[in-house]
Amino acid sequence: MPPSFSDEGLRAAAAIRQSHPGIGILVLSQYVELTYASDLMAGASVAGAGGVGYLLKDRISRLEDMMAALVRVKDGGMVLDREVVAAAFNRRDGNSVSLLTPREREVLQLMAEGRTNAAIARQLTLSAGGVEKNISSIFTKMDLPPHLDDHRRVLAVLSWVRNGR
Numbered sequence: 001m002p003p004s005f006s007d008e009g010l011r012a013a014a015a016i017r018q019s020h021p022g023i024g025i026l027v028l029s030q031y032v033e034l035t036y037a038s039d040l041m042a043g044a045s046v047a048g049a050g051g052v053g054y055l056l057k058d059r060i061s062r063l064e065d066m067m068a069a070l071v072r073v074k075d076g077g078m079v080l081d082r083e084v085v086a087a088a089f090n091r092r093d094g095n096s097v098s099l100l101t102p103r104e105r106e107v108l109q110l111m112a113e114g115r116t117n118a119a120i121a122r123q124l125t126l127s128a129g130g131v132e133k134n135i136s137s138i139f140t141k142m143d144l145p146p147h148l149d150d151h152r153r154v155l156a157v158l159s160w161v162r163n164g165r
Helices: 010-018 034-041 065-075 082-090 102-112 115-123 127-142 152-162
Strands: 025-029 054-057 076-078
Touching: 010 025, 025 034, 025 065, 025 115, 034 054, 034 152, 054 082, 065 076, 065 102, 076 082, 082 102, 082 127, 102 115, 102 127, 102 152, 115 127, 127 152
Parallel strands: 025 054, 054 076
Antiparallel strands: none
């Protein structure tokens, strides 16, 4: 975005999210910027918050993928590009994410991409029960007990986004 064609769009999206949390936002960016991704995701687990996503422009090659991301955000969900997820994982140390097994990290990454349990099971060749056990273990290791007001999947993803700075 003008004038400098650097981070104006990301800053605008974060400001809109801050002032109007009920609006769904899908950012299409040229590069991974974890600070802005974290700011954008802040508040995603709050009741009434709109959906949010962060995708890299050059990785959206199919219209179906773009439409699926838009629908997910419209429905209040979250979608993150694999490179954003990978960058966040690569910057982790000394937090609860480090307690996760490689399989639990794979499951958490797919959760961050907005995948359902069924989609995770298909992609990782796991049973539905296997996916549920991994997610339960993630919640336990990340100290995310059940709570009526919170969405633990979103909180798990936000935890590693926030700790990745």
